[in-house]
Amino acid sequence: MKKYVSLLKRTKLFSGVGDDDILSMLNCLNATVREYSKGEYAFRQGEYIRNLMILAAGRLHIQEEDYWGNLNILNEIRPGEMFGEAYIVPNSGPLMDDVIAIEESVVLFFDMERILTVCPSACPFHTRLVKNIFYTISDKNKSLVQKLSYMSQRSTREKLLSYLSDEAKRQNSSSFSIPFNRQQLADFLSVDRSAMSNELCKLRDEGMLDFHKNDFTLYEG
């Protein structure tokens, strides 16, 4: 387990916890390791999950196949990222996705029941851990809600406006940079790149905004 400490201390879950404490917590949380070879399924749709996982190495895809067999990649998990946190809830039902290792991967398993059943005497950093998990999930929640608010707009134009408007708010300025190139932005908003590019230029021509590469400026009506 020792060799994972340096990775874990950089994760959100163990942020602010010292090396020694991480080690004792790994024990406290009943941590176990499993390796997956490329192409192997870590979990399959229909299984029940009872652990919180952190990917230590490799790369995972969370994907689902619909009733008619169409594949859809929902998320890519990279080293240090937590997953499975949404399936810990009792009676949350079986996993609806597949989790597949697209590279040789190493996964750490934590006993979820032990995480939430606090043991302050034995493990002084337990409270910190609970907070960290809580914060991580809250953060994820927030970004999901935001993304949903972009995606629920009907047109490409409205999606763009709500996203850009939000970024302006977030960065507290009508001039700001976005972390996407055009293709990535289109993928993020689930629209066609060329149609989006077209719409952006229309908005520019209408005087609602201006941009140079990833730098945008919004103008008042």
Next chain:
Amino acid sequence: MKKYVSLLKRTKLFSGVGDDDILSMLNCLNATVREYSKGEYAFRQGEYIRNLMILAAGRLHIQEEDYWGNLNILNEIRPGEMFGEAYIVPNSGPLMDDVIAIEESVVLFFDMERILTVCPSACPFHTRLVKNIFYTISDKNKSLVQKLSYMSQRSTREKLLSYLSDEAKRQNSSSFSIPFNRQQLADFLSVDRSAMSNELCKLRDEGMLDFHKNDFTLYEG
């Protein structure tokens, strides 16, 4: 505070906690109450939130106005529901939405720091509370991810198929009922009702599924 106990025991947050324990926990969590008149803002975009809230009575809308002044209602909060849980994270930045009372409303405030800083000696149900919050957020998270996976489909047809396919999985049967009428389903998937109705009928004519009102059946290819 006593008069809120019967409401609180029915919330997810205090599920499994007895009346007396709820009362002592309200004290432990520094609970406070505030009333809002119809049309009054509980929070405004740009404010910082440091509490977890439960709506005791009335109705709230979480809404946002974009840079150009267009209003968008993101969520409706009903009595017993928790909100603000995503803004507790330190450095999570200011609130991006407005929270407005659309009816005379009563809101309970809980000190978030006290929730996560567990005090097992004084308050035996604290662990239970932490679990409940965790479960609530996880649940919310899960449904957000699911909805996002429907919404990220490009066409109405694909949105329908991914949603219906998921419901079949969830209810573990190719025959199942959905909790929406057509208009609600269209709103949920952010598509036009008549176009969706049209697409449903096409899918039926193609032999992929069948439906009577809210009861659906999916057929193998």
Next chain:
DNA sequence: TCTTTTTCGTTGCAAAAACAACATACTTAT
């Protein structure tokens, strides 16, 4: 510097969705 690759805007076309309007079936209230 020159070449290669990637990104971005632009266009035309086909497909799909939004919209509006209406007919029918179904519910609810009286």
Next chain:
DNA sequence: ATAAGTATGTTGTTTTTGCAACGAAAAAGA
């Protein structure tokens, strides 16, 4: 039972999007 209201399906028109293809600009590499 009847009338009013609501939900759903249907159709035609307009608008938007997706798609494919291409050239210019920018970035990355040799």
